[in-house]
Amino acid sequence: xxxxxxxxxxxxxxxxxxxxxxxxxxxxxxxxxxxxxxxxxxxxxxxxxxxxxxxxxxxxxxxxxxxxxxxxxxxxxxxxxxxxxxxxxxxxxxxxxxxxxxxxxxxxxxxxxxxxxxxxxxxxxxxxxxxxxxxxxxxxxxxxxxxxxxxxxxxxxxxxxxxxxxxxxxxxxxxxxxxxxxxxxxxxxxxxxxxxxx
Numbered sequence: 001x002x003x004x005x006x007x008x009x010x011x012x013x014x015x016x017x018x019x020x021x022x023x024x025x026x027x028x029x030x031x032x033x034x035x036x037x038x039x040x041x042x043x044x045x046x047x048x049x050x051x052x053x054x055x056x057x058x059x060x061x062x063x064x065x066x067x068x069x070x071x072x073x074x075x076x077x078x079x080x081x082x083x084x085x086x087x088x089x090x091x092x093x094x095x096x097x098x099x100x101x102x103x104x105x106x107x108x109x110x111x112x113x114x115x116x117x118x119x120x121x122x123x124x125x126x127x128x129x130x131x132x133x134x135x136x137x138x139x140x141x142x143x144x145x146x147x148x149x150x151x152x153x154x155x156x157x158x159x160x161x162x163x164x165x166x167x168x169x170x171x172x173x174x175x176x177x178x179x180x181x182x183x184x185x186x187x188x189x190x191x192x193x194x195x196x197x198x
Contacts, residue, residue: 012059013142024137027058034136035118040128044077047120047129051079052153059142061151065117076121077129083114083140112140 015025033054041047055062065078087110119133143151157165161182168178 012145015141022139024139025141026137027060027142029054029058033057035131035134037131037134039131040123040126041120041131042128044129047077047118047131048079051118056148056151056153059144059148059151060116060138061153074122076119078117078119081114081116081138083111083138084117085111086113087111114139 013025013027015023017023035051035054041050051062061082062079063082063084065080065084066076067074067078068076116135116138117133118131118135120129120131122128123130161179164182165175165178168181169175173181
């Protein structure tokens with residue numbers, strides 16, 4: 001295995017190349033945080049909480065994925081990496097006069113068909129959720145520890161920031177300017193970091 005880790009901290013994850021040249025990243029999470037096969041969860045919320053803690057520690061975002069339904073009841077549920085979807089095609093059709101075919105929507109968040117996920121199924125006997133599949137290898141690097149505030153789930157305004165923006169709006173100050181004012185008054189000019197693409 002060729003350890004081609006290009007990160008600042010080797011404790012956060014390790015990476016390697018497959019024989020065909022594809023690079024993968026595997027989080028170096030402690031065993032008590034890693035999802036374990038055949039674990040039974042009494043409620044679906046327990047599954048989400050467990051995987052959220054794991055994803056936050058490792059430095060990636062996740063979202064709900066496929067749901068399988070049989071006879072009106074949910075039998076299988078997936079939680080996948082936020083980069084799970086396949087990339088959008090950038091091909092444009094020049095054989096038409098329709099202007100909309102020439103426009104490509106700009107996305108601030110790119111997907112790369114990452115296969116990282118967990119899959120659970122409903123046990124008909126115990127009515128609990130059984131973890132039967134866990135894929136931990138990513139085809140993209142994780143977010144470093146010093147930039148974890150830029151992950152999707154952490155890019156949310158807290159109550160005090162919302163209150164500051166609301167009070168600023170009473171003085172006819174827009175939300176963007178209000179946020180910049182708050183960041184600069186706090187002595188941490190981090191507003192430029194929000195422009196980065198994850």
